[in-house]
Amino acid sequence: MKLFYFTATGNSLSVAKSFGGENISMAQYQNGPSQNFEDESIGFIFPCYGSSFPTIVEQFIEKHSFKSKYTFAIITYGSMTMGAEKHFVDFAKSQDIKIDYINKIKMLDNSLKFFNIEKEIKKLPKKNVDVQLDKIKSDIKLKKHTIKNSNFIANHLSKKGFESYRKEIGDCDNLYTVESHCTKCGVCEKVCPVSNITVDNKVKFKGNCLRCYACTHNCPANAIRFKNEKSKRRFRNEKVSLKEIIESNNQNNL
Ligand SMILES: Cc1cc2nc3c(=O)[nH]c(=O)nc-3n(C[C@H](O)[C@H](O)[C@H](O)COP(=O)(O)O)c2cc1C
Numbered sequence: 240m241k242l243f244y245f246t247a248t249g250n251s252l253s254v255a256k257s258f259g260g261e262n263i264s265m266a267q268y269q270n271g272p273s274q275n276f277e278d279e280s281i282g283f284i285f286p287c288y289g290s291s292f293p294t295i296v297e298q299f300i301e302k303h304s305f306k307s308k309y310t311f312a313i314i315t316y317g318s319m320t321m322g323a324e325k326h327f328v329d330f331a332k333s334q335d336i337k338i339d340y341i342n343k344i345k346m347l348d349n350s351l352k353f354f355n356i357e358k359e360i361k362k363l364p365k366k367n368v369d370v371q372l373d374k375i376k377s378d379i380k381l382k383k384h385t386i387k388n389s390n391f392i393a394n395h396l397s398k399k400g401f402e403s404y405r406k407e408i409g410d411c412d413n414l415y416t417v418e419s420h421c422t423k424c425g426v427c428e429k430v431c432p433v434s435n436i437t438v439d440n441k442v443k444f445k446g447n448c449l450r451c452y453a454c455t456h457n458c459p460a461n462a463i464r465f466k467n468e469k470s471k472r473r474f475r476n477e478k479v480s481l482k483e484i485i486e487s488n489n490q491n492n493l
Pocket residue numbers: 245246247248249250251252285286287288289290291315316317318319320346347348349350351450451452476
């Protein structure tokens with residue numbers, strides 16, 4: 240089984256790891272030639288962004304080709320996905336990929352723009368992540384075919400969410416402030432999945448932000464602030480180490 244994942248704070252990677260298959264980071268395949276990936280089963284695991292999916296996932300799927308007897312997708316999310324599943328299934332179809340099964344797992348919401356991470360951490364036990372994950376893994380083991388359709392309004396909101404998320408990303412540099420206790424350790428540079436950060440005598444953002452918050456959440460000194468962030472508290476999934484986030488997202492790992 241090949242599992243293609245994208246992660247900023249480890250939720251999606253923790254799900255990928257639980258399958259015990261071959262985990263492939265989408266961030267590592269942005270540059271270089273297009274590839275043909277083939278396996279008995281293929282899975283795509285990624286976070287919900289803007290009631291839809293991250294552009295890095297879109298670009299990865301557009302660039303490469305995939306062949307398998309059974310293809311599934313799992314969306315990790317924090318509060319609601321609207322029509323994200325349908326939006327992804329339709330997008331995959333446009334790339335000649337038939338999704339046989341798609342489901343979502345409610346985890347911690349890492350969006351600093353909207354959520355107080357302190358409160359999100361307290362809410363986490365009630366989300367019963369392991370129970371949700373066990374059910375999905377059992378469905379996939381049985382090679383179930385399940386595509387739940389969402390209603391017209393939810394689908395519409397996901398399309399709009401995708402458009403507005405696209406408009407927000409890119410030049411976000413003025414939204415970040417690096418505080419003076421930054422140690423210039425370079426972790427923000429290494430966890431950024433789109434190589435948007437360089438660190439020498441200061442931290443520089445280069446106008447190509449994905450707004451994934453990998454830099455802000457994974458900063459060991461908690462020195463990166465996001466404009467109007469809802470809390471100073473940061474998050475990384477407890478089953479994922481900083482080293483694993485770096486290995487997933489640092490382009491120099493190729
Ligand atoms: C830019 C951005 C947009 C997000 N949009 C949504 C959303 O529309 N709905 C939702 O439930 N969660 C949303 N989230 C929360 C993430 O989907 C959730 O925390 C996810 O599990 C993070 O996965 P990761 O740890 O693998 O990066 C968003 C997070 C970010 C950073």
